[in-house]
Amino acid sequence: MYKVIVTDPISENGLNALTSNQEFQVDQQTGLDPAVLVEVIKDYDALIVRSQTQVTREIIQAADRMKVIARAGVGVDNIDIEAATEKGIIVINAPAGNTIAATEHTMAMMLSLARNIPQAYGSLTSGKWERKLFKGVELYQKTLGVVGMGRIGTEVAKRAKGFQMNILGYDPFLTEDRAKKLGIIKASLDEIAEQADFITVHTPLTAETRGLINADYFAKTKKGVRIINCARGGIIEEQALVDAVNSGQVAGAAIDVFEHEPPENAGLTRNPRIIVTPHLGASTTEAQEKVAESVSEEIVGIFTSGSVQHAINLPHISASVQQKIRPYLTLSEQMAEFLMQVFKKAPNKININYYGELFLEDTGLLTRQMIKALLSYYLDSSINIVNVMQVLKAHSLSYSVQKNAAHKGFTNFIELEIVNGDDKATIACTYLTGFGGRIVSINGYRLDMEPEKYLLYIDHMDVPGMIGNVGSILGKGSINIGSMYVGRQTIGGKAVMVLTVDKPVPDGLRDELLSIEDLNDVQFVEIDIPNDEN
Ligand SMILES: NC(=O)c1ccc[n+]([C@@H]2O[C@H](COP(=O)([O-])OP(=O)(O)OC[C@H]3O[C@@H](n4cnc5c(N)ncnc54)[C@H](O)[C@@H]3O)[C@@H](O)[C@H]2O)c1
Numbered sequence: 001m002y003k004v005i006v007t008d009p010i011s012e013n014g015l016n017a018l019t020s021n022q023e024f025q026v027d028q029q030t031g032l033d034p035a036v037l038v039e040v041i042k043d044y045d046a047l048i049v050r051s052q053t054q055v056t057r058e059i060i061q062a063a064d065r066m067k068v069i070a071r072a073g074v075g076v077d078n079i080d081i082e083a084a085t086e087k088g089i090i091v092i093n094a095p096a097g098n099t100i101a102a103t104e105h106t107m108a109m110m111l112s113l114a115r116n117i118p119q120a121y122g123s124l125t126s127g128k129w130e131r132k133l134f135k136g137v138e139l140y141q142k143t144l145g146v147v148g149m150g151r152i153g154t155e156v157a158k159r160a161k162g163f164q165m166n167i168l169g170y171d172p173f174l175t176e177d178r179a180k181k182l183g184i185i186k187a188s189l190d191e192i193a194e195q196a197d198f199i200t201v202h203t204p205l206t207a208e209t210r211g212l213i214n215a216d217y218f219a220k221t222k223k224g225v226r227i228i229n230c231a232r233g234g235i236i237e238e239q240a241l242v243d244a245v246n247s248g249q250v251a252g253a254a255i256d257v258f259e260h261e262p263p264e265n266a267g268l269t270r271n272p273r274i275i276v277t278p279h280l281g282a283s284t285t286e287a288q289e290k291v292a293e294s295v296s297e298e299i300v301g302i303f304t305s306g307s308v309q310h311a312i313n314l315p316h317i318s319a320s321v322q323q324k325i326r327p328y329l330t331l332s333e334q335m336a337e338f339l340m341q342v343f344k345k346a347p348n349k350i351n352i353n354y355y356g357e358l359f360l361e362d363t364g365l366l367t368r369q370m371i372k373a374l375l376s377y378y379l380d381s382s383i384n385i386v387n388v389m390q391v392l393k394a395h396s397l398s399y400s401v402q403k404n405a406a407h408k409g410f411t412n413f414i415e416l417e418i419v420n421g422d423d424k425a426t427i428a429c430t431y432l433t434g435f436g437g438r439i440v441s442i443n444g445y446r447l448d449m450e451p452e453k454y455l456l457y458i459d460h461m462d463v464p465g466m467i468g469n470v471g472s473i474l475g476k477g478s479i480n481i482g483s484m485y486v487g488r489q490t491i492g493g494k495a496v497m498v499l500t501v502d503k504p505v506p507d508g509l510r511d512e513l514l515s516i517e518d519l520n521d522v523q524f525v526e527i528d529i530p531n532d533e534n
């Protein structure tokens with residue numbers, strides 16, 4: 001049974017994939033004190049949050065069973081991703097579920113700002129009738145600057161076009177071509193400052209976007225510009241905005257998100273020209289169901305089939321690519337385990353080559369899988385595909401990945417080389433449809449070996465009687481040989497033999513084998529074979 005804790009208010013319906021699954025226990029404990037969360041978190045396998053819970057390093061470090069932290073929404077700035085990655089915890093989000101809600105809230109805020117609707121409502125409900133005071137402006141033919149043309153920025157631009165606004169879009173990934181297709185103009189931040197009547201931000205909060213819109217920027221904007229932030233507090237410097245509004249440089253602002261939530265800057269929240277909502281961008285029934293559904297289904301997938309779709313700290317791999325690389329996931333790991341036990345040294349360099357059709361695919365997960373298997377042999381077992389690259393970096397180990405369309409006689413071919421100073425060892429595998437995974441080369445010797453749990457790797461000279469001698473010693477020691485794979489460089493030259501055996505070979509027997517003339521080395525190898533492959 002997997003235990004999931006939900007610490008922010010989440011749609012009950014949306015959690016159905018988890019609550020209706022007998023393998024999961026879901027505990028909803030919202031509004032927990034951080035000190036209490038640090039205590040209880042150690043019992044859980046997964047955590048679901050929105051933006052309220054601050055998932056700090058301290059909480060993550062205490063989460064010893066945790067496999068997944070799920071953000072039922074987009075922004076993950078309340079989660080210490082680095083700490084989660086170091087601990088090998090997958091962080092996922094629900095990137096598309098609240099796009100429409102946040103877009104519509106942005107449009108509502110822009111219209112409310114243009115027409116002073118919240119102020120007028122407040123005035124009328126307090127018994128006044130002040131028509132002159134709340135004269136607004138039109139959106140029609142005004143210029144809107146959209147900073148961040150991702151999912152929400154794009155949807156905002158599309159809707160603003162319906163109001164016949166001129167749109168300037170700024171995003172490092174916005175191409176001329178895409179801007180043209182959207183009917184907008186690709187612009188720089190400064191061009192937006194010079195020309196826009198309304199500016200709306202839709203970037204994530206990152207080190208780069210923190211304070212992106214600041215006092216210097218306001219000094220460059222058109223006088224009377226209106227500012228909207230339904231993305232994240234901190235992208236716009238709050239005090240700089242308050243000052244710009246108070247000086248008249250900025251005519252007004254509509255703010256849904258704050259540097260601190262709940263907000264602490266009364267100059268902002270009590271300003272008659274700044275309208276505010278308490279982080280409501282994603283708060284629609286539909287969006288909340290969609291984000292909760294998305295993370296619940298993904299958590300079930302991660303625990304039951306290992307499929308991950310929206311990981312923040314893993315390479316993104318589409319479902320079709322996952323299908324193509326799936327046969328290689330276990331095989332590449334087994335190959336790395338085998339090589340490590342034969343090499344018997346910690347590598348200081350790892351070289352991975354992909355040949356054939358894999359040339360076109362995102363092989364990031366396979367790379368991580370192999371490196372994880374190599375490093376786990378010497379380092380601790382908490383290494384997994386999430387934290388493996390951090391571990392590699394922390395140990396100053398280098399690696400290279402090369403891809404080649406040449407198929408080397410197989411549809412796909414993966415070659416792994418490990419290097420320690422002047423010593424190196426290589427292994428390669430392929431997957432034969434209908435037959436399964438095969439290790440097809442070890443240290444340059446061609447083989448056709450099916451990975452099995454217990455193996456004996458023998459380095460020897462290709463001389464008559466070698467196979468018989470090995471067989472008789474193993475037979476005397478009651479070790480049954482399942483199959484034998486032999487590869488040699490030249491007749492009578494160096495050769496390797498790999499035997500699959502039914503049980504571990506004791507050290508005493510290994511010493512006997514080593515006494516055979518022309519037998520150079522023997523290594524018993526044990527590799528992990530998942531249950532369904534036995
Ligand atoms: N108010 C709310 O309740 C609410 C709801 C949903 C999302 N959000 C916020 O909105 C943000 C955007 O959401 P999204 O789904 O559109 O994300 P997204 O990832 O689809 O888009 C973000 C875009 O910002 C761009 N970007 C990054 N750095 C930039 C920079 N320095 N300058 C310009 N552009 C930059 C990226 O290239 C990307 O295209 C989220 O990160 C989240 O914080 C808020």
Ligand SMILES: O=C(O)[C@H](O)COP(=O)(O)O
Pocket residue numbers: 050051052072073074075076098231279280281282283
């Ligand atoms: O990043 C997001 O998805 C939004 O800011 C929504 O946050 P919330 O889930 O706390 O409403």
